[in-house]
Amino acid sequence: MLQLTTYALAAISSIPLALAGPLSKPTTKFDWSSTKAVIAFGDSYTYVQGTQGRQNYSFIGDQFNFAYGTETLLSNKIVQNQTGTAEGGPNWIEYLTNCGVKEGLTSPTSCKKQLWDFAFAGADISTDYTPLHHNYTLSLENQITQFKQYGHTALSKNKQTANPKHVLVAIWIGINDINDSAKYEVPSFREFYKTLTETLFASVETLYDLGYRKYLFLNLPPLDRTPGNQAKSNPSPNATQVAWYNEALAAQACVFGQGHGDVEVEVFDAHARLAGMLDSPASI
Numbered sequence: 463m464l465q466l467t468t469y470a471l472a473a474i475s476s477i478p479l480a481l482a483g484p485l486s487k488p489t490t491k492f493d494w495s496s497t498k499a500v501i502a503f504g505d506s507y508t509y510v511q512g513t514q515g516r517q518n519y520s521f522i523g524d525q526f527n528f529a530y531g532t533e534t535l536l537s538n539k540i541v542q543n544q545t546g547t548a549e550g551g552p553n554w555i556e557y558l559t560n561c562g563v564k565e566g567l568t569s570p571t572s573c574k575k576q577l578w579d580f581a582f583a584g585a586d587i588s589t590d591y592t593p594l595h596h597n598y599t600l601s602l603e604n605q606i607t608q609f610k611q612y613g614h615t616a617l618s619k620n621k622q623t624a625n626p627k628h629v630l631v632a633i634w635i636g637i638n639d640i641n642d643s644a645k646y647e648v649p650s651f652r653e654f655y656k657t658l659t660e661t662l663f664a665s666v667e668t669l670y671d672l673g674y675r676k677y678l679f680l681n682l683p684p685l686d687r688t689p690g691n692q693a694k695s696n697p698s699p700n701a702t703q704v705a706w707y708n709e710a711l712a713a714q715a716c717v718f719g720q721g722h723g724d725v726e727v728e729v730f731d732a733h734a735r736l737a738g739m740l741d742s743p744a745s746i
């Protein structure tokens with residue numbers, strides 16, 4: 463995972479204001495000025511190191527250290543150093559929020575836009591479809607279960623996150639899922655990715671029920687064009703699989719948005735952005 467991550471995120475790190483860029487379905491734009499905090503879920507693309515986290519994997523806890531108290535979360539600090547992210551420096555969500563970018567320790571509570579990041583390096587969506595990378599890995603599903611049990615309660619005691627309507631939820635997931643399952647013998651990858659993204663959005667419903675109304679999803683980068691895949695005649699995953707997954711994600715995001723009249727949902731086209739950089743690196 464680390465190699466893919468470094469590769470893709472080195473590129474995205476150079477576009478700190480991802481939200482300002484073109485979104486795939488720009489029906490509305492988030493009101494960034496009223497956004498007081500970002501809550502993130504995902505994998506190593508998104509995880510940040512916390513003083514209460516597992517080294518190289520998380521901001522707080524893991525599958526074996528599932529419970530935490532309000533004080534533990536609110537006093538936790540983001541660690542920024544060479545091993546503080548999978549990118550060897552600040553990652554996209556730290557740039558987006560400008561929280562945790564500086565070397566050393568940052569309390570999210572000290573940031574103008576607070577970053578509460580529950581992403582776990584190496585995560586897949588659910589153990590229903592792909593095995594955990596390690597026994598301590600928190601799947602996306604379990605990140606959200608854990609958040610419901612402990613994180614949400616803790617953040618309700620914190621001024622900037624007390625009202626979920628001022629919070630943006632950012633989710634980037636699927637990179638490990640599509641890689642781990644690329645050679646599965648499934649009757650239809652299209653159907654399989656639909657099931658995966660339905661499971662993802664079943665967890666997102668949990669966040670909706672907690673009151674969160676603004677959602678940012680990022681789609682899969684051109685994973686068929688990683689250095690490792692460029693060296694192969696048959697990339698795995700291939701471009702078709704990546705496109706199918708991204709179609710499934712866009713479709714589910716649409717279903718979620720239409721199913722609730724009161725949510726803002728954006729899918730940022732990380733694929734187009736990063737493919738564009740690969741196609742014409744000189745024009746960046």
Ligand SMILES: *[C@@H]1O[C@H](CO)[C@@H](O)[C@H](O)[C@H]1NC(C)=O
Nearest residue numbers: 463464465466638641642643
């Ligand atoms: C992708 O999956 C293959 C096969 O399961 C595995 O060997 C490889 O380590 C994975 N790559 C990453 C970057 O996780």
Ligand SMILES: *[C@@H]1O[C@H](CO)[C@@H](O)[C@H](O)[C@H]1NC(C)=O
Nearest residue numbers: 464516517518519544545546
């Ligand atoms: C964290 O990652 C760095 C860089 O890959 C590695 O040198 C270090 O041993 C890792 N730490 C742990 C506790 O796994």
Ligand SMILES: *[C@@H]1O[C@H](CO)[C@@H](O)[C@H](O)[C@H]1NC(C)=O
Nearest residue numbers: 511517541542543544545546
């Ligand atoms: C980064 O910080 C972590 C946590 O404080 C520490 O364990 C790790 O050794 C540091 N890495 C480097 C390269 O300084």
Ligand SMILES: *[C@@H]1O[C@H](CO)[C@@H](O)[C@H](O)[C@H]1NC(C)=O
Nearest residue numbers: 525526527595596597598599
């Ligand atoms: C987790 O996996 C490690 C390494 O495979 C093993 O040593 C450890 O006992 C496992 N822990 C639990 C609680 O299963």
Ligand SMILES: *[C@@H]1O[C@H](CO)[C@@H](O)[C@H](O)[C@H]1NC(C)=O
Nearest residue numbers: 644651696699700701702703
């Ligand atoms: C990619 O892989 C899928 C699943 O094996 C296959 O159906 C499809 O034809 C492949 N596409 C390309 C361009 O190789």
